Structure formats: structure tokens, C-alpha cells
Amino acid sequence: MQLTAVIDNVTLVNLTKLKHHHIFNSLRSLFSQIHIPQEVRKEYEVQISKEPDRVWVLERLRPNQGFYSACDRYDTIALSIIKGIKGIDRGEAEAVAQYRTINSHYILSDDVKFKKAILSFDSRIKVLTTLHIVAMLDFRQYVVNVDEILKSLHSIHPFNSKSLRTAYIDSANELGISVSKKVLNAKCSFKKFGLK
Amino acid sequence: MGLPSVFISYNPNSDIEQTLAVRLHTIGAVHGFNMLLPDRRGFGSVVSSETRSRILEADFFILFSTSSLSSTVLNEIQIASSKLHEKSKILVIYDITVGKNLAGADNFTEVYINRSSSIEEILNTILTKVKGIQSNGNDQGGFFSVLGPILLTGLGLFALASVLDEPRRPKRRLPKKKNAPAKKAKKAVKKVKANATNSRYR
Numbered sequence: 001m002q003l004t005a006v007i008d009n010v011t012l013v014n015l016t017k018l019k020h021h022h023i024f025n026s027l028r029s030l031f032s033q034i035h036i037p038q039e040v041r042k043e044y045e046v047q048i049s050k051e052p053d054r055v056w057v058l059e060r061l062r063p064n065q066g067f068y069s070a071c072d073r074y075d076t077i078a079l080s081i082i083k084g085i086k087g088i089d090r091g092e093a094e095a096v097a098q099y100r101t102i103n104s105h106y107i108l109s110d111d112v113k114f115k116k117a118i119l120s121f122d123s124r125i126k127v128l129t130t131l132h133i134v135a136m137l138d139f140r141q142y143v144v145n146v147d148e149i150l151k152s153l154h155s156i157h158p159f160n161s162k163s164l165r166t167a168y169i170d171s172a173n174e175l176g177i178s179v180s181k182k183v184l185n186a187k188c189s190f191k192k193f194g195l196k
Numbered sequence: 197m198g199l200p201s202v203f204i205s206y207n208p209n210s211d212i213e214q215t216l217a218v219r220l221h222t223i224g225a226v227h228g229f230n231m232l233l234p235d236r237r238g239f240g241s242v243v244s245s246e247t248r249s250r251i252l253e254a255d256f257f258i259l260f261s262t263s264s265l266s267s268t269v270l271n272e273i274q275i276a277s278s279k280l281h282e283k284s285k286i287l288v289i290y291d292i293t294v295g296k297n298l299a300g301a302d303n304f305t306e307v308y309i310n311r312s313s314s315i316e317e318i319l320n321t322i323l324t325k326v327k328g329i330q331s332n333g334n335d336q337g338g339f340f341s342v343l344g345p346i347l348l349t350g351l352g353l354f355a356l357a358s359v360l361d362e363p364r365r366p367k368r369r370l371p372k373k374k375n376a377p378a379k380k381a382k383k384a385v386k387k388v389k390a391n392a393t394n395s396r397y398r
Binding site for chain 1: 208214215218219221222223225226227228236237238246247
């Protein structure tokens with residue numbers, strides 16, 4: 001089974017803002033397909049006039065196929081149940097319902113409330129943030145400008161050192177690789193990035 | 197029938213092999229293979245039960261043996277060879293400058309690469325080897341026909357990783373003799389500062 005992910009609006013927006021770091025090219029090295037639910041697409045399209053880079057993704061969207069798949073397959077029963085969970089908006093509910101229907105591997109979301117809410121509903125769901133994506137790319141040396149990417153991300157979607165550390169630890173654990181404290185400290189040092 | 201499971205082993209102390217194994221794992225997974233890596237978290241030289249079950253689950257075993265082999269890797273290949281008896285199912289990639297650093301590995305498929313060669317040269321070496329195995333009819337289970345292209349991509353990345361690795365090598369420490377005067381100088385500065393402070397309070 002190929003590695004796929006369903007993406008939420010906030011993460012898609014964050015990745016779009018990192019487009020100049022060639023992040024979209026790197027995504028193809030991590031996943032075979034990224035599904036964008038209908039509601040997420042609608043939310044994403046709203047700010048298109050303010051952020052022309054969003055056109056780039058929308059132009060590549062293909063209905064239920066291609067790398068950026070505009071997916072309309074949902075588990076309707078799951079959707080109605082998930083919609084009722086506090087802390088989950090409509091787009092996120094569609095992402096989860098879709099994740100279940102297409103047996104995707106991950107949900108890509110930067111919404112902390114959503115992550116907390118969905119994991120209390122089903123702890124087996126794997127939610128990755130943009131920080132996880134950066135950490136995954138870094139471990140594979142697919143990106144050489146990690147510092148710049150993290151700086152850019154911090155300016156558009158602030159995060160703390162702990163979140164970054166968690167992302168690196170999660171990614172290392174998933175690969176079963178051992179990362180020394182020294183290496184981890186160096187990778188997550190806000191001082192190194194010139195961040196506070 | 198789904199695509200086969202492939203276990204990739206690497207030396208725990210080799211950053212370059214680890215990066216390559218992780219990349220190959222991802223490339224394979226993206227293409228639908230069930231790629232498996234060893235669980236190296238906190239087990240030292242012991243092969244964890246999780247790693248053992250992953251090896252036994254795998255249809256193929258790939259080992260990057262480009263540096264001196266750790267006991268962990270030796271244990272892993274022993275487990276693999278106890279299950280996978282066909283020559284084409286265990287592939288060991290050696291660095292030609294290091295040579296065959298795995299004793300008693302005659303029943304495995306060997307590939308030698310030269311990391312100082314260009315990516316194209318490395319790919320040609322592997323491709324020739326893979327084609328040779330296919331034409332001899334030793335490709336049992338279609339290993340190379342299915343995994344070949346992915347393996348080649350991985351090896352391309354290996355060459356790339358070795359290039360990327362060059363500037364990342366730790367700088368050599370200066371000999372102690374050269375450091376000694378610096379330490380002395382620091383001590384001297386401290387002494388001067390201390391004397392100056394003391395003289396202010398006198």
C-alpha cells in the first residue's frame with residue numbers, strides 16, 4: 001500500500017507559504033499521494049486573491065487522482081459522528097472521515113485542538129504537523145536549508161522549541177533510529193536559528 | 197498479490213548508511229513496498245525482538261556494508277540467512293575501497309560500488325550486475341525486476357549522500373600542543389583580571 005496523507009487547510013496554507021523553499025517537490029519524496037477534502041479546498045480557495053501561490057496547488061488538483069487529489073470519498077457515518085466532536089471543524093471532520101475511507105496513513109494538521117480532540121476519539125490516528133514534515137525531510141537529508149525553512153515557518157505559524165523537539169523525536173521513533181541528545185539539541189536549538 | 201517486504205540493514209555507527217537506509221525505506225514505501233528498518237533505539241549491540249520479527253517477516257534483505265560491520269548487523273544478517281536461503285534474496289552492497297568485509301557471505305548477491313565514482317558510473321555498475329542476474333535466470337521471485345529500479349534510485353541517492361557528506365565531516369581537532377598556549381593565555385588573562393579586581397578593593 002502506497003504512503004498517502006489527507007491534509008487539513010492550516011497545514012496546506014503553511015506548506016504553500018514555504019513553497020519558495022521547494023517544499024512541495026520534497027513532499028513527493030515522502031508521500032505517494034496527498035488528498036485534499038472538498039471542505040478544505042473551499043477554505044483554501046477563500047484567500048486566493050491575497051496569496052497567489054495557492055493557485056499553484058489548485059491547478060494541480062485532480063479529482064480522486066494524481067499527487068494532489070481532490071478527494072470526495074467519505075465515510076458519511078464517521079463524518080456525522082466526528083462533526084459532533086468539540087474542537088473539530090468541518091474541514092477537519094472531512095479529513096478524518098476521508099482518512100478512514102481511503103485507509104490513508106496520516107492526517108497532516110497543525111491545529112493543536114484538533115489533534116487533541118481526534119486522538120482522544122481514536123488514539124491510532126497518526127497526525128503529522130508541518131514540523132514533522134520538516135523533521136522527516138531533515139532525517140532523510142532531502143532538504144539542506146532546514147534552518148531557513150524553520151525560520152520561515154516560525155514567522156508564519158509560531159511554534160516553540162518543545163514542539164520542534166517532539167516532531168524530531170516522533171520522526172526518529174517512527175524510523176526506529178537512535179538520535180543522541182546532543183544531535184537533538186543541535187537540531188532543535190532556537191538559539192541556532194536566531195529565534196526566541 | 198502485494199509487493200514484497202524488504203528489510204534494510206545498516207551499521208548503527210554510520211550516519212551515511214543510516215541516511216541511505218532511511219531514504220531507501222521511504223522511496224520503497226512511497227512506491228507501495230513494505231519496507232522495514234531495524235529498531236535501533238536503545239538496544240546497543242543487541243538485536244531487539246521487534247527487529248528480529250521484522251527480519252523474519254521480510255521477503256528480501258538488503259545490507260549496506262560499506263564500513264566496518266557492527267555486531268548488530270552481523271546478528272541481523274545471521275537471522276536473515278536462517279530464513280532466506282535463496283542467493284537472490286539477500287543483497288549486500290560493498291564499497292570497493294573497503295572490500296568484502298563480511299566473512300562467510302558467499303551465498304549472498306554481492307554488489308561492489310566505488311563511492312568516489314560518479315553517480316552514473318555507480319548506477320552502471322549496479323545495472324550491469326542486476327541485468328546479469330536477470331539474464332542468468334537467477335531472479336527468483338522477480339526480486340530485481342520489481343525492486344531493481346527502486347534499488348537503483350537508492351544507490352543514486354547513496355552516491356549523492358556521499359557527496360553531501362563531505363562538508364559535514366567533523367573538523368579535525370588541533371593537536372594538544374597547539375591548544376596548550378591558548379589555555380595558558382586564558383589563565384593568564386584570568387590572573388590579570390583577578391589582580392586588577394583585588395587591587396581595586398585594596
